[in-house]
Amino acid sequence: MNLTEPLQLTNATDAWGHPQAWGVQDGRLTRSARGRRLDLGGARLLPGFINAHDHLHLNGALPRLAYRSAYRNASEWIADITPRLQHDPQLLAHRARPRAERLWAGGLKNLLSGVTTVLHHDPREPVLASPGFPVRAPAPGGWSHSLALEGEAAVQASRRATPDGALWVIHAAEGCDAAAAAEGDRLQALGCIGPGTLLVHGLGLSAAQQEQVISAGAAVAWCPGSNLHLFGNTLDPTLLAAAGRLVLGSDSRISGGRDLLAELQLVQALTGWPDERLWRWVTEEAAQVLGLHDRGRLAPGLCADLVALPRGLPLAQATRADLRLVMVGGRVLVADADLGEPLGLVPVLLDGRRKTLAPDLLGHAEEPGLTLAAADSRCMA
Template sequence: MRCQLVNAVDSRGQAMSLSLAEGCIRAELAGQRIDLGGARLLPGLINAHDHLHLNGALPRLKFRSGYRNASEWIADITPQLSTDPGLLAHRRQPRALRFLAGGLKNLLSGVTTVLHHDPRDAVLDEPGFPVDVPAPGGWSHSLALDGDEAVRASHQATPAGRPWIVHAAEGIDTAAALEFDRLEALGCIAPGTLLVHGLGLSAAQQRRLVEAGAAVVWCPGSNLHLFGRTLDPEWLFAQGRLALGSDSRISGGRDLLAELALVRELTRWSEERLEAWVTEGAARLLGLTDRGRLEPGLRADLIALPPGLPLSHATRADLRLVVVGGRPLYADADLGETLGLTPVRVDGRPKAIAPHLLIAEPGLELLAEEVPA
């Protein structure tokens, strides 16, 4: 699609127009004009951790008041996979549909890029998938599930300079903290290593992690739900070694916007810091050089916010427009017909969405004739 986004402002409130063509931002203005009514344009948000197939209508789960480490939670949830009616119903859905639901969850919250942490599925690479899902250089689930040798082999097989992702130090006890030392002894704390959660890291371990060129993906909503606490992000953020992830809905909140609002409450960081962190900062940390900024030649991943609305105060129903790789996929109702989108309601507000994304999602009201069976 070739179009011009006009009557908009940038993150600093300066007037701007953008031209989109062949999936990228272009310097020249050409194509259909889309009047955004003074909306504020930002790069698309980057979600550094999700399990895309574990979203949809799944609720947050835990089976005791709190946990000391992730292994305890895994031990509780594993038998439920074959007995819990909600989990069984979710697993009976086609695998591709489960992934699509995770992509839709992210799209509706302004996320245009997601790091998926689990085996890859072919649907993630299909042209109609609602978000971009770059493949990491390598990944392992965790020491608890995969074991030391498999984790080390996974890290060693990861090409130099590419991200390698693993859940680690997810908990508040000694066992969680010692996972960092085990990974360090295995040679897995290195440039490109992304430790998801890192809740149990001591100050000394955080220093060693940063010195090694590794980083942490912080999922505070999931941490608070399962363990009742989360890490202090200040030092890791100051070192440029922290990204934000939503985690899946079985432990995290609804979406990345909810997570960002939680971070604002926990940290009182400025809006400027928060916006840069989940766009340009995340792209830099994850090695995604083709996104994170609104510049000619980069991917046309962007969102539009109503004038004057800070990102961390926005909900998914507030978003005026979401464009992924040059494709307008979600918008306010007044833009829908122009963009070829289908009218829907999101959390009670009139919106519009790409027709192929008319699937079941809590809060998304479809036309009666299009509700999935």
């Protein structure tokens, strides 16, 4: 089968359980009914999730890392891990793999959790824009790593080189001490906080600093799993979330949880937010904050980036093995066996559950918990 051929998605429900059906043509959603029928068996159809922060090359089989009980700020964490890059066997083995393969592993991690768009916070590589890459990885208008690593002059130059209103991303206020909190004021003084600025982490921001972020039209990418692992604390999301200036990131596996679904479970435990609040947050609200106006909603003409959940399963209870289907640009890339096998997808086991995977995703990267289910015994874990 041509994975991009027109499809009719039938017997689906919307987020509230109402029946719906969609056509997929040329990678876009349409109301017209053409092509092969794909019966979703009452599954709940949502827009593909948007992960607002990850380092795609730091995933795969890497574990969470920390070298002391808790850090005060990101500079301490960087000082601990940097020398270990040269002698830690696990880190050396990971870095010995081609960078494109490591990036692919991060893309696959995200795809399997229903993420169809991810904001990669590192230099661009050609593989991120290749037609077969597992997820969309749009380039921001500009980015810096952090004040600590680059210094004020380089950060300010990067911000000034970014077109007005375009997305500009930087780690900021990543920590619990005065040094972390001061980064918000330093960026403000440098003229770096304005429309399009995305501050990653921000747990050191005071309420007053968060109000400044909101007033400036900037936003924060919240990575609670990473924050709690490294610092034993995370920000109070109330102000930023109420203003629509908060997005969710998984961060990489060396500090964050397994994937975006794990982060959503953590957020629900921390906030008590209801299901609708969660799924809107990682779809249409994230698209709006990040300036991705062609996705995040189910509407004719928008990208056919979709996730299907079993009907009645709250998002905060879902694991990647629960997802019935993940589609990017009209291509079914991951699906339950009953949906994927008729489309020519390859049988696999995902966390012990029978699934199928697009053939062109096989063999590019290893992913813990993912193995071939057919007679071919090659292992992807």
